Structures are given as C-alpha cells and as structure tokens.
Amino acid sequence: MSARVLPGSTIGILGGGQLGRMMALSARSLGYRIACLDPDPHCGAHYVVEEHVVARFDDELAAEWLASKSQVVTLEIEKIGLGALEAVERRAPLRPGSAVLAIVQDRSKQRAWLKSQGFPQGAHGFASSADELRMLLASLGGKAFVKAARGGYDGRGQYETTTAEDANKSWEYLGAEVVVAEEALTLEYELSVMVARNADGHTAVYPPSYNHHIDRILAWNVIPGAIDPKIAQEAQRIAVAIADAIGCVGLLATEFFVTGDGRLLVNELAPRPHNSFHATQAACATSQFEQAVRAVCNLPLGATDVVRPTAMANLLGDLWVDHAGVPPFERLLSLPGVRLFLYGKDDARRGRKMGHILASASSAEAARDLVLGAVKALEAPRT
Numbered sequence: 001m002s003a004r005v006l007p008g009s010t011i012g013i014l015g016g017g018q019l020g021r022m023m024a025l026s027a028r029s030l031g032y033r034i035a036c037l038d039p040d041p042h043c044g045a046h047y048v049v050e051e052h053v054v055a056r057f058d059d060e061l062a063a064e065w066l067a068s069k070s071q072v073v074t075l076e077i078e079k080i081g082l083g084a085l086e087a088v089e090r091r092a093p094l095r096p097g098s099a100v101l102a103i104v105q106d107r108s109k110q111r112a113w114l115k116s117q118g119f120p121q122g123a124h125g126f127a128s129s130a131d132e133l134r135m136l137l138a139s140l141g142g143k144a145f146v147k148a149a150r151g152g153y154d155g156r157g158q159y160e161t162t163t164a165e166d167a168n169k170s171w172e173y174l175g176a177e178v179v180v181a182e183e184a185l186t187l188e189y190e191l192s193v194m195v196a197r198n199a200d201g202h203t204a205v206y207p208p209s210y211n212h213h214i215d216r217i218l219a220w221n222v223i224p225g226a227i228d229p230k231i232a233q234e235a236q237r238i239a240v241a242i243a244d245a246i247g248c249v250g251l252l253a254t255e256f257f258v259t260g261d262g263r264l265l266v267n268e269l270a271p272r273p274h275n276s277f278h279a280t281q282a283a284c285a286t287s288q289f290e291q292a293v294r295a296v297c298n299l300p301l302g303a304t305d306v307v308r309p310t311a312m313a314n315l316l317g318d319l320w321v322d323h324a325g326v327p328p329f330e331r332l333l334s335l336p337g338v339r340l341f342l343y344g345k346d347d348a349r350r351g352r353k354m355g356h357i358l359a360s361a362s363s364a365e366a367a368r369d370l371v372l373g374a375v376k377a378l379e380a381p382r383t
Contacts, residue, residue, distance in 0.1 A: 001200055002198075002199035002200055002298050003298065004297060004298045004299060005071045005072045005093075005296070005297035005298060005299075006297070007030050007031030007032055008031055008032070008033075009032060009033070009070075009071040009072070009297070010032070010033040010034070010035055010050075010069055010070045010071055011027050011032050011033070011034055011035075011070060011071070011072055011073070011074065011293065011296070011297070012034075012035050012036070012037070012066045012067060012069065012070030012072070012073035012074070012088075012092065013034060013035070013036040013037070013045065013049075013073070013074055013075065013076055014036075014037050014057070014063070014066075014073065014074070014075040014076070014077070014080050014084075014085075014088070015036065015037070015038055015045075015057075015075055015076035015077035015080070016036040016037070016038030016040065016043035016044060016045035016046060016049070016052065016076075017038070017043060017044055017045070017076060017077060017343075018044045018343035018345075018353065018355075019076035019077070019272060019273045019289075020036055020038070020043075020044070020045040020076035020077075021043075021044040021045040021047075021048055021343060021344065022273070022278075022281075022289045022341075023074075023076060023273060023289045023292050023293065024036070024045050024048045024049050025048055025289070026287060026289035026290040026292070026293055027293045028048065029290075030290070030293055032293065032297075033050050034048070034049040034050055034051075035049060035050060035051040035052070035053065035066055035069055035070060036049050036051075036052055036053065036066075037052075037053040037055055037057075037059075037062060037063060037066045038052065038053075038054070038055075039054065039055060039056050039057065040054075041054050042346060044343045044344045044345060046344075047344055051069065053065065053066050056081075057077070057079060057080045057081055057084060058080075058081030058083065058084055059081075059084060060081070060083045060084050060086075060087040061087070062084075063080075063081075063084035063085070063087045063088050064087040064088065064090065064091055066088070067087070067088040067089075067090070067091035067092040067094075068091050068092070070091075070092050071092065071093075072092060072093045072094075072095060072296050072297060073088050073092050073093070073094045073095070074094075074095050074096075074250055074272075074292065074296040075096070075101075075271075075272055076272050076273060077272065078101060078104055078105050078270070078271065078272065079105065079151065080101065082098055082101065082102060082105075085097075085098035085101055086098050093199075095199065095249040095250045095295070095296040096248045096249055096250045096252075096271040097247070097249070099247065100246055100247065100248050100271050101271065103246065104269050104270070104271055105150060106149050106150055106178075107147055107148075107149045107150070107180045107268075108126045108149040108178050108180050109149075110268070110269060111124055111126075111180060113246070114242075114266055114269075117242075117245050119238060119241075119242060119266050120238075120263070120264060120265050120266060121265055121266050122182055122183050122185050122257065122259075122265050123140055123182075123183040124140075124180060124181060124182040124183060125139065125140070125180075125181055126149070126178060126179070126180055126181075127171075127178070127179050127181060128177065128178050128179075129171075130167050130168050130171040130172075131167075133146065133167040133170065133171055133179060133181060134164050134165070134167035134168075135164075136181045137161055137163070137164040137166065137167055137181055138164040140181060140182075140183045140184075141183070142161065142162060142163040142164045142165075142166075143161065143162055143163075143183075143184040144160075144161050144181045144182055144183055144184050145158055145159075145160055145161075145181070145182045145184060146158065146159045146160075146161055146170040146171075146174065146179050146180070146181045146182075147159075147174075147179060147180050147181075147182065148174045148175075148176035148178075148179055149176060149177070149178040149179060149180055150176070150178075151176075157174065157176075158174075158216070159173050159174055160184070161181075185257055185259050185265070186259060186260040186261075187257055187258065187259060187260065188258045188259060188260050188262075189210065189211075189212075189227075189258050190210075190211045190212075190213065190255065190256065190257055190258070190267070191208045191209060191210055191211060191225055191227055191231075191232075191235060191255075191256050191258065192208065192209050192211055192221075192253055192254060192255045192256065192274065192276045192277070193205065193206065193208050193209075193235050193236050193238075193239035193253070193254050193256070194206040194209075194239075194251060194252070194253050194274060194276075194277045194280075194288055195239045195240050195242075195243040195248075195251070195252050195253075195254070196250070196251055196288075196291045196292070196294070196295045196301050196304075197243045197244070197248055197249055197250070197251075197252065197295060198249065198294070198295045198296075198298045198299070198301060199249050199298040200298060201244070202300075202301055203240055203243060203244070203301070204286075204291065204301040204302065204303075204304050205236050205239060205240055205304060206223070206277060206280060206284060206288070206304045207223055207224040207225070207232070207236075207284075207304070207306055208223075208224070208225050208227050208232045208235050208236065208256075209221045209222065209223045209225055209276045209277060209279065210222045210223075210225025210226055210227055210364075211225075211255075211276050217314070217316070217351065218275050218276060218314055219313065219314060220311060220312060220313040220314070220368070220371060220372065220375075221276045221279060221311065221312050222279070222309070222310070222311045222312075222364045222367060222368050223277070223279040223280065223283040223284070223306065223309070223310055223311075223364075224283075224306050224309060224364055225364065226364060226365070227258075231258060231264055234264055235254075235256050235264060238254065238256075238264070238266065239252070239254040242254055242266075242269065246269075248271050249295065249296065250271060250272070250292060250295050250296050251271065251272055251273055251274070251288060251291065251292050251295060252269060252270070252271050253269070253270040253271075253272070253273075253274035253276065253277065254266060254268075254269055255267040255268045255269075255270070255276075272292075273288050273289055273292055274288070275314070275353075275356075276312075278312045278341070278356050278358070279310040279311065279312040279358060280304075280310075281310075281339075281341070281358060282307075282308065282310040282339060282358045282360045283306050283307065283308060283309060283310035283360070284303075284304055284305065284306055284307060285302060285303040285304065285305050285307055286301075286302025286303055286304060290302060291304075308360045308361075308362075309360065309361060309362070309363055309364040309366070309367045310358055310359065310360045310361075310367050311358070311359050311364070311367040311368045311370065311371035311372075312356050312357065312358055312359075312371065313356060313357045313359075313371045313372065313374070313375045314353055314355075314356050315327075315342075315353070315354050315355040315356055315357065315378075316350065316351055316352060316353060316354065317347075317348035317349040317350055317351065317352040317353075317354050318350045318351070319348075319354070319378060319379065320348030320354065321348060321349070321350055322379075323382065327378050328378065328382060329378070331374075331377040331378055331380075332357060332374040332377055332378055335359075335370065335373075335374055335377075337359055337360045337361055337367075337370060338357060338358070338359045338370065338371070338374050339357070339358045339359075339360075340355065340357060341355050341356050341357075341358070342354065342355035343355050357371055357374050357375065357378075358371070359371035359374060
C-alpha cells in the first residue's frame with residue numbers, strides 16, 4: 001500500500017489555468033496547501049494558491065524547485081516538458097507520471113499505444129511529409145481531420161480535408177514534423193468518461209457525459225447523458241481498462257465517438273480534470289476536482305453517484321467582446337438551479353474559455369433546457 005498524503009501537506013500543480021484554480025479550491029477545502037507553476041503571472045490559480053512559481057512549462061529547475069516544496073505533484077495541462085516532469089520525479093511523487101504524459105502528449109504515440117492495447121479507434125495513420133500525407137489521405141478516402149502530433153486543443157492544430165489533394169495545404173498550415181490523419185466519421189453523438197485511480201490501484205468511474213460541440217469546442221454537456229445503457233456501460237469499461245493499462249494515478253478522461261452505425265470509438269485521452277466533467281460540481285456526490293485531490297494523495301476515492309442531473313455550458317470571451325465589457329450575469333443568477341463559475345481571467349478574447357454555467361433540475365432534459373435558456377438570456381443585447 002502506498003503512503004497517503006494527508007491534509008496539511010502541500011500539493012504542487014503544474015499549470016495554473018482554470019482547472020488548476022478549481023482543483024486548488026477543492027484542495028484548500030480539504031486542508032491542503034497549494035503551490036503552482038505557470039508562466040502567466042496573472043493565471044487563474046494565482047489568486048487562490050499559497051505560492052505561484054512563474055516559469056515556463058519546460059523549466060526543469062523551476063519544476064524541481066516546486067517539487068522540493070511539495071509532498072505530491074499533479075498537473076492540469078499535458079503540455080509540460082518531459083525534462084521538467086522527470087525533474088519533478090526526482091524530488092516528489094508525480095501523479096500522473098512522466099511515462100503517462102510521454103504517451104498522451106503525442107497524438108501519434110497515443111494512437112499507436114491504444115492500437116497496441118486493442119482499444120477501438122477509427123481509421124487513421126501518420127505522416128512525416130506532404131507526400132506521405134497525400135498517400136495517407138487517399139487511403140482514407142480524402143475526407144479526414146489532419147492534426148499536428150503535438151500541441152493543439154479545442155480544435156486548434158487541425159485541418160479538415162475533403163480530398164487527398166489537400167495534403168500540401170494541410171501540411172503547410174500545421175507546420176508539424178509529424179501529423180495524424182483521422183478518417184472523417186459520421187457521428188451520432190460524442191461522450192466522455194472520467195476515471196479516478198489512486199496509487200493503490202483503486203478506481204472510481206463517473207457516469208458518461210453527453211457532449212455537444214460547436215466549431216470543435218465543447219458548447220454544453222449533460223450528466224447523466226441520454227446515452228444507450230449498453231453503450232454507457234461499455235464506455236465505462238473501456239475507460240477503466242485504459243486507466244489501468246496506462247497506469248494513470250489521478251484522473252483520466254476518455255473521449256469517445258459514437259458513429260452512425262453504432263460503433264463506440266476512442267477519440268482522445270486527457271490525464272487531468274476535463275471540461276466535460278465540470279458538471280460534477282453540482283451533479284455528483286464528489287466533484288472531479290475533489291476526486292483529483294483524493295486520487296493523487298492516495299486517499300479513499302469519493303462516490304460518483306448522480307445526486308441531481310446537471311448541464312454545463314461554457315462561457316467564451318465572445319460574450320465579453322459582444323457586450324463590450326462584463327456580460328449581464330444578473331440575468332442567469334436569478335434563475336433557480338443555475339450557478340456561475342468564472343476563472344479570474346482579465347483578457348477576454350473570442351474563443352477563450354472565461355467561465356461556465358451549471359444548471360441542475362429534476363431531469364437531464366430539464367437541466368439541458370435550463371442551461372441553454374440561461375445562455376440565451378446572457379447573449380441577448382442589453383436594453
């Protein structure tokens with residue numbers, strides 16, 4: 001049995017964005033001290049942690065210093081330099097570890113690992129030149145999503161092709177050494193599953209989230225989702241098997257596609273809190289952020305039962321830009337069952353996640369309608 005990291009200890013977090021902020025708030029409520037590392041001196045977590053190391057994500061000395069002040073270190077973003085991750089491991093337990101991140105950070109390695117373990121995926125391939133990409137696209141029928149092997153999120157670092165002749169355009173657009181081309185699938189819907197796993201190998205799995213994207217950014221989701229029970233059960237089984245096989249300690253979110261012909265396919269892995277599980281802050285007995293703390297500290301994992309169906313909607317910087325300032329939040333705060341979470345970001349830009357809304361109701365459908373109604377009320381011009 002691995003040692004527990006008890007309240008009163010310091011947890012180091014690599015990354016200080018909104019996920020780190022909300023994880024820090026949950027950790028503080030459990031009595032932990034928090035230090036974070038982030039290059040932005042005004043990152044969201046800066047205002048809720050005891051110590052903020054302002055340094056790049058590949059700064060090995062800064063990462064090692066953070067670890068020297070911490071009894072355990074975790075992360076809220078995958079894009080940490082492997083050298084920095086290994087520097088942390090020389091000083092403190094890193095959960096999840098560098099071996100997990102080495103797989104997840106690179107889409108080509110992630111796809112290859114999933115294939116080696118026999119997990120279901122859509123047709124895909126890798127290319128290291130425009131000519132290789134052209135042949136690959138031809139084998140996929142021309143219609144595909146080409147993604148840089150490293151970097152990119154929320155639809156960034158991707159190029160959608162319609163023909164193999166788009167190879168040069170996509171190759172130049174991405175500017176990557178290696179790309180992954182994935183067959184364009186006909187989707188019925190998308191879902192995700194969150195698994196928590198502590199250092200003793202105990203796991204807890206959340207009900208699947210039904211996810212709706214607009215322009216490849218998650219717009220809203222519902223927990224529990226209106227998902228076929230057999231598909232939901234299989235998705236949970238696969239997600240737990242992935243977490244065990246990869247040896248993740250902490251959280252691991254698995255994104256899935258459900259195709260028009262009923263196939264359940266793994267899309268992507270994220271070894272950290274995930275946007276599609278913000279709804280657990282109101283829906284479940286234990287939020288994903290408290291669960292992350294329990295898992296990395298090797299505490300007993302919390303219950304994942306749904307207490308009340310909840311829907312989440314992301315708030316993007318577009319709202320601030322369109323309203324030329326702070327949006328009229330009083331409109332949604334007057335709605336029963338609606339809660340507002342803001343991330344403390346000063347620079348509102350289109351497409352940037354600034355916060356989210358949660359809406360709880362007696363059913364998943366009612367929660368979805370409530371959160372979408374709240375978004376419409378927020379979007380309406382001031383009179």
